[in-house]
Structure formats: C-alpha cells, structure tokens
Amino acid sequence: MGKVATSEALRFMTDCLKAVGTATKAAQQQAELLIQADRMGHPSHGLNRLELYVNDIISGACCPNNEPKILKESASTAWVDANNVLGATASHFAMDIAVRKAKQTGVGWVTVKGSNHNGMAGWWAQKAADKGLIGMAFTNTSPLLAPTRSKKSALGTNPLSVVAPASKGETFYLDMATTAVAVGKIEMQMRKDEPIPSGWAQDPDGKETNDAQLAFNTGCLMPLGGGEKTSGYKGYGLAAMVELFCGISSGSNYGHHIRSWSHSGQGGPANLGHCFVAVDPECFAPGFGDRLTESMQHWRQLEPADPNLPVLAPGDKEKKAAQITDGKGTVSYVKQQIDSSAALAKRLKVKPMDVELD
Amino acid sequence: MGKVATSEALRFMTDCLKAVGTATKAAQQQAELLIQADRMGHPSHGLNRLELYVNDIISGACCPNNEPKILKESASTAWVDANNVLGATASHFAMDIAVRKAKQTGVGWVTVKGSNHNGMAGWWAQKAADKGLIGMAFTNTSPLLAPTRSKKSALGTNPLSVVAPASKGETFYLDMATTAVAVGKIEMQMRKDEPIPSGWAQDPDGKETNDAQLAFNTGCLMPLGGGEKTSGYKGYGLAAMVELFCGISSGSNYGHHIRSWSHSGQGGPANLGHCFVAVDPECFAPGFGDRLTESMQHWRQLEPADPNLPVLAPGDKEKKAAQITDGKGTVSYVKQQIDSSAALAKRLKVKPMDVELD
Numbered sequence: 001m002g003k004v005a006t007s008e009a010l011r012f013m014t015d016c017l018k019a020v021g022t023a024t025k026a027a028q029q030q031a032e033l034l035i036q037a038d039r040m041g042h043p044s045h046g047l048n049r050l051e052l053y054v055n056d057i058i059s060g061a062c063c064p065n066n067e068p069k070i071l072k073e074s075a076s077t078a079w080v081d082a083n084n085v086l087g088a089t090a091s092h093f094a095m096d097i098a099v100r101k102a103k104q105t106g107v108g109w110v111t112v113k114g115s116n117h118n119g120m121a122g123w124w125a126q127k128a129a130d131k132g133l134i135g136m137a138f139t140n141t142s143p144l145l146a147p148t149r150s151k152k153s154a155l156g157t158n159p160l161s162v163v164a165p166a167s168k169g170e171t172f173y174l175d176m177a178t179t180a181v182a183v184g185k186i187e188m189q190m191r192k193d194e195p196i197p198s199g200w201a202q203d204p205d206g207k208e209t210n211d212a213q214l215a216f217n218t219g220c221l222m223p224l225g226g227g228e229k230t231s232g233y234k235g236y237g238l239a240a241m242v243e244l245f246c247g248i249s250s251g252s253n254y255g256h257h258i259r260s261w262s263h264s265g266q267g268g269p270a271n272l273g274h275c276f277v278a279v280d281p282e283c284f285a286p287g288f289g290d291r292l293t294e295s296m297q298h299w300r301q302l303e304p305a306d307p308n309l310p311v312l313a314p315g316d317k318e319k320k321a322a323q324i325t326d327g328k329g330t331v332s333y334v335k336q337q338i339d340s341s342a343a344l345a346k347r348l349k350v351k352p353m354d355v356e357l358d
Numbered sequence: 359m360g361k362v363a364t365s366e367a368l369r370f371m372t373d374c375l376k377a378v379g380t381a382t383k384a385a386q387q388q389a390e391l392l393i394q395a396d397r398m399g400h401p402s403h404g405l406n407r408l409e410l411y412v413n414d415i416i417s418g419a420c421c422p423n424n425e426p427k428i429l430k431e432s433a434s435t436a437w438v439d440a441n442n443v444l445g446a447t448a449s450h451f452a453m454d455i456a457v458r459k460a461k462q463t464g465v466g467w468v469t470v471k472g473s474n475h476n477g478m479a480g481w482w483a484q485k486a487a488d489k490g491l492i493g494m495a496f497t498n499t500s501p502l503l504a505p506t507r508s509k510k511s512a513l514g515t516n517p518l519s520v521v522a523p524a525s526k527g528e529t530f531y532l533d534m535a536t537t538a539v540a541v542g543k544i545e546m547q548m549r550k551d552e553p554i555p556s557g558w559a560q561d562p563d564g565k566e567t568n569d570a571q572l573a574f575n576t577g578c579l580m581p582l583g584g585g586e587k588t589s590g591y592k593g594y595g596l597a598a599m600v601e602l603f604c605g606i607s608s609g610s611n612y613g614h615h616i617r618s619w620s621h622s623g624q625g626g627p628a629n630l631g632h633c634f635v636a637v638d639p640e641c642f643a644p645g646f647g648d649r650l651t652e653s654m655q656h657w658r659q660l661e662p663a664d665p666n667l668p669v670l671a672p673g674d675k676e677k678k679a680a681q682i683t684d685g686k687g688t689v690s691y692v693k694q695q696i697d698s699s700a701a702l703a704k705r706l707k708v709k710p711m712d713v714e715l716d
Contacts, residue, residue: 077464077641106435150660174595206663251643283435285609302508305564
C-alpha cells in the first residue's frame with residue numbers, strides 16, 4: 001500500500017488528462033469525480049479508472065474538448081448529445097439542466113447519448129441533493145450481466161443512484177450496480193485464493209460458480225438477487241429498466257450493442273447513455289427532511305443480529321470512508337495501482353505522484 | 359381448485375364492495391384491479407385481497423365514497439390527499455394527473471398520502487403505458503422487510519413498477535417487490551412441507567432460515583439480494599428509496615409507522631403513500647419503441663443454460679398468464695379461496711360466485 005495526499009492525487013489525475021490534450025476545466029472535473037470515489041471507499045471507480053480515460057482520449061474514441069449540446073427540450077425534459085466528451089463534462093452539463101428544470105417545474109428529466117464512462121453514479125445524484133433536490137443518476141455500461149437463464153451477458157452493471165437531502169446534516173445516499181457485485185469483488189477473492197458466494201457469477205455453461213478464477217475469466221455477472229430461485233430476474237429487470245432510461249431513451253448504444261469492457265481504448269467511441277433526474281421535495285408534504293432523518297436514525301437503532309455489526313442507513317459506509325480520508329488528508333492505494341500510475345506518469349511525461357510507501 | 363368465469367369473478371368482487379356501501383364506480387375500479395392480478399398470474403393480489411378491503415370499509419378504516427383532492431401542484435408535480443378512499447380510486451386519480459402533466463411538460467410526478475392498499479403496482483404503471491408514456495408506480499406497505507443486519511422488520515415489501523410501450527405490440531413490464539420474495543411464496547413452501555432457499559427470510563434471531571414454517575411465523579422477509587454477502591443491502595436500499603418516493607415525500611405513514619399487516623380491518627386507517635410517474639419518451643430520441651422491442655427480442659433469443667428454460671423479457675410471464683386466462687375465459691382459484699369467498703358471500707348477503715369445481 002502507498003499513501004498519497006488527496007490534493008496530490010487530484011493534481012496527478014488532472015495533469016495526466018491535460019497531458020493528452022484535455023482542457024483544464026474538463027480535466028479537473030474528471031479528476032474530481034475520480035478522487036471522490038477514492039475518498040468514499042470505492043477505489044474501483046477512482047484513480048483505477050484514469051488509464052481507461054487517457055487511452056480513450058489518445059485513441060480518439062473520446063474528444064474531451066468538444067461541447068455537449070441540447071438536441072430537444074420541453075419544460076421538464078432535455079435530450080442531450082454529449083458529443084463524445086468526457087463523462088464528467090457530459091454529466092455536469094446534463095445534471096445542471098435537470099436541476100434548473102426541477103426548480104422551475106418540480107421535475108427535470110434529462111437523457112444523454114454520445115457519452116463516455118461517467119464514474120460513480122452517486123456523485124451526479126449528489127449534485128442535485130446539494131441544491132435541496134432529490135437527485136437520481138443512471139448509466140448504461142458495457143455488457144457484463146447475464147439475464148436470468150442466459151449463458152451470455154447482454155446488459156451492463158447498469159448502476160442507479162438516488163441521493164436526497166435530509167435534516168440535521170443527514171443525506172440519503174444510494175448508489176448501486178444492478179448486478180449482485182462488481183467484477184472487482186470477484187478479483188479480490190481470486191487474489192486471496194478464496195471462493196465466491198453463490199449468486200455472484202456464472203461459469204461458461206451459465207451455471208452459478210463458486211470458483212473465483214473461473215468467474216473472473218468468464219466475465220458473466222449475475223443480477224442482484226442471484227439465481228432464479230432467489231429472484232435474480234428482479235435484478236435483471238432493474239438493469240433493463242436502467243437501460244430503458246439511458247440508451248433506449250437517448251438513442252445511444254444500448255445493451256448488447258455497447259463495446260466490450262477494456263482499458264485499451266479500442267472499439268471506437270463508447271457512445272454511452274445516461275439519465276439524470278431531479279425532483280423538488282418542496283412540491284410535496286412539508287417535513288420531507290425530518291421524516292427522512294427520523295427513518296435513517298430508526299434504521300441505525302434497530303437491534304442487530306450480530307452485536308458487532310450495527311445496522312446502517314444507505315450511505316453510511318461511504319460517509320464514514322470519506323470522514324476517515326478527510327481526517328488523514330490522504331488516500332491509500334494498493335501497490336499495483338501505485339506502480340501502474342508511475343508507469344502512466346512516465347508514458348505521458350507527467351510529474352509522478354508523490355507517494356509515501358507503507 | 360375451482361374455475362370461475364372471469365366476468366363472474368369481477369361481478370362477485372364488485373357486489374361485495376357495493377354490499378358494504380361502496381359506490382358503483384369505485385367498487386368496479388377496485389374489482390377490476392383485483393381481477394387483473396388473477397388474470398396475470400398473481401393470485402396473491404387478486405380475489406385473495408378482497409376481504410381485506412371489505413373489512414377496512416366495515417371498520418371505517420377506509421371510506422370508499424370520499425373524494426381524493428390535490429393539495430399542491432406545480433407544472434410537473436402534484437401532491438394528493440387520497441382522503442382515505444380505496445387504493446384503486448386514489449391511484450386512478452393520481453395517475454391521471456401524472457399522465458396529463460407528462461403530456462404537457464414531458465414528466466408528471468405525483469405523490470399520494472391518506473391512501474389504502476392499491477394492489478398490483480404494474481396495473482398503475484400500465485395505465486400510463488397505454489397512453490404512450492413510460493409509467494412508474496411505487497407504494498409503501500406494512501413493515502415486513504428486515505434491513506440488512508437487523509433482527510426486526512422496518513420497511514414494507516415496497517414494490518416498484520416500470521411499464522413502457524414498445525413497437526410491434528410489445529410492452530416492457532417490470533413489477534417487483536423489493537424483498538426477495540413475497541410472504542405468499544413462503545406460505546406455499548410451508549404447505550408443501552418443503553424448505554425455503556437461503557436469502558428469502560429470517561428466523562427470530564435475525565439469521566437466514568430454510569425452515570418455511572419458522573419463516574412464516576417470524577414474518578421477517580429479506581431484501582432482494584438476500585444476506586449481506588450477496589448484496590442484500592441493495593434490496594434494502596431500494597425498499598428505502600420506494601419509501602422516500604412514497605411516505606417520506608407525501609407525508610403519509612411511512613416505514614415503521616405503518617400499521618402491521620392483517621386482514622382484520624383493525625389498526626385504524628392505513629394512511630399509505632404512493633408515487634406515480636409518467637415520462638413521455640417522445641421528448642428524447644426517435645425510435646424508442648423499436649429499440650425497446652429489439653432489446654426484448656434479443657434477450658429472448660439468448661442461449662439458455664437449460665434448453666428447457668428459455669430466457670424471458672420482463673413481463674413475459676404475466677403476458678402468457680393473461681393470454682391463457684383470456685383464452686379460457688375463466689380464472690382458477692384454490693379451494694381455500696373458493697371456501698372463503700363463499701363464506702364472505704354469506705356474511706355480506708351477496709350472490710355467491712358461480713364456481714365449477716375441478
């Protein structure tokens with residue numbers, strides 16, 4: 001493991017994106033998205049993703065200095081062409097529209113085509129919550145999820161996020177893939193040489209497997225809920241719903257038409273689809289924030305089955321991780337990440353990250 | 359089992375509701391909601407629920423002849439007080455508003471307080487889809503779901519539904535509880551004296567159980583995803599999200615404040631909360647219906663792990679059940695249901711259902 005000052009990690013990521021031609025603001029916004037994931041304990045969506053973006057820019061698959069534009073709009077909706085910019089640029093542009101429309105009409109619903117990977121969905125929903133609104137963010141992703149009964153994948157991990165401002169400084173924060181787990185969790189079990197639980201992933205014959213190595217090689221995740229007996233078709237339905245809001249609505253690539261997942265920048269523009277929604281809770285019953293906080297406090301105070309594992313409210317894990325990171329002022333990365341970042345610095349002729357090795 | 363002409367079951371349910379003082383239109387709408395569930399293969403939400411509604415009317419917990427009203431509205435939202443009418447009356451009223459606003463602004467988002475059990479969520483989302491819109495319906499319900507790590511329940515089965523019109527006569531139809539399964543599935547295993555899969559329900563100590571009888575007596579369902587290892591906290595988060603859209607937004611009862619589940623009519627007004635959303639896909643990329651149909655066809659053609667179990671698109675099961683029912687012109691009920699309906703007919707002095715026993 002290595003420790004890096006949070007500001008230094010942000011500097012490094014910004015520099016790498018600028019080194020491949022990204023204008024300063026776009027580079028900063030993308031780096032900010034990544035550092036938030038590292039800060040909140042989701043390293044898979046942080047610095048770990050930088051090289052994917054860099055490679056897409058180098059190959060021309062992503063054009064970070066283009067301008068997104070509105071193709072069509074109504075009082076409460078907009079259809080946006082991201083014009084192949086970075087995911088953060090597209091997502092700021094679109095969520096700003098959703099927030100503005102929600103302030104005017106109560107709801108803003110924006111779909112985006114022609115976009116790129118936009119990182120942690122919760123970061124975008126949070127943007128609306130920061131303005132006092134219920135924020136939602138959805139995105140499609142490369143195919144990895146096998147529909148219930150299928151041998152092959154046909155949908156992405158298709159995350160959904162809902163973030164809402166509560167009273168007394170509380171925030172409801174839900175950010176989840178619609179697969180049971182992300183590929184990263186299988187990778188971790190494989191490295192520890194431990195089995196994976198049933199319901200995470202399939203073998204090449206479409207059967208549930210407990211073999212982490214086989215699951216990783218197959219790359220066929222099961223939907224939330226696992227197998228059919230435990231209602232995995234609901235997770236499949238949710239992934240399909242996210243696709244309906246994203247690619248099917250926006251006209252981007254969708255489902256099985258999305259390029260396969262790689263960090264190589266190959267396969268041409270990703271042309272991903274997103275959906276951003278903002279809803280003003282002031283349009284409904286007074287006391288929204290108080291009821292939300294009372295609920296979250298109630299859930300935390302429920303008697304746990306295991307006294308060592310208290311019940312959490314949605315977002316408590318992320319909040320705690322962020323507090324710890326902010327207290328230390330540093331983020332920690334595994335050695336492999338430190339090494340690949342050093343190699344990237346060399347390749348791009350960027351000042352390497354200043355790392356304090358443990 | 360007993361067979362009943364679909365029109366006769368509808369007649370019987372309407373008569374029972376009228377016998378306890380419900381005006382004709384409200385009785386018909388509630389009966390129509392129930393027969394749709396029987397027709398689509400979800401008998402738990404059909405005739406099976408009639409007695410609950412009847413008892414609530416007799417006890418005064420539900421006032422079927424009140425009028426729902428709009429308390430507040432904006433261009434794209436409305437806050438409705440159902441004024442304690444039947445769930446179907448409240449839901450027609452609210453979804454009609456959502457549809458009207460979606461036609462005007464692109465989106466309609468309506469929350470409802472003071473309502474009663476509104477049956478199969480998909481029926482309400484379908485109402486918007488019938489008008490060419492993406493329809494969504496959410497409702498809170500009595501506490502039955504144990505948040506991840508908790509010994510006790512604190513949220514309902516909180517269903518969500520998304521229905522969307524596709525081309526070539528296809529419809530995307532997702533209607534799912536956010537628990538792994540409904541109580542009815544546990545009851546069925548108990549009657550067959552068979553165990554339940556892990557991930558369905560807890561024992562009184564908050565541990566996963568395979569004992570159907572114990573699970574049924576405990577009444578503590580696990581969220582979609584099951585235990586913590588298989589990401590049950592995502593199902594818990596989804597149930598909480600549904601509550602955020604329903605009770606927390608509308609100011610109805612919410613979560614642990616909702617009366618416990620019973621058919622007795624005790625516990626006073628349910629004061630449930632719903633949320634209805636309609637979105638006009640015409641506001642986004644042309645070709646929405648074609649992309650949706652192409653996706654659904656692609657999913658069905660995926661190679662299945664078991665050649666005898668073809669991959670389904672969301673809603674295929676319900677569509678097939680409805681086709682079979684419509685082909686026969688009859689719905690089938692288990693003996694227990696036939697007997698309790700006969701007893702209800704006697705109690706309410708209503709003409710009993712004309713049943714053809716197998």
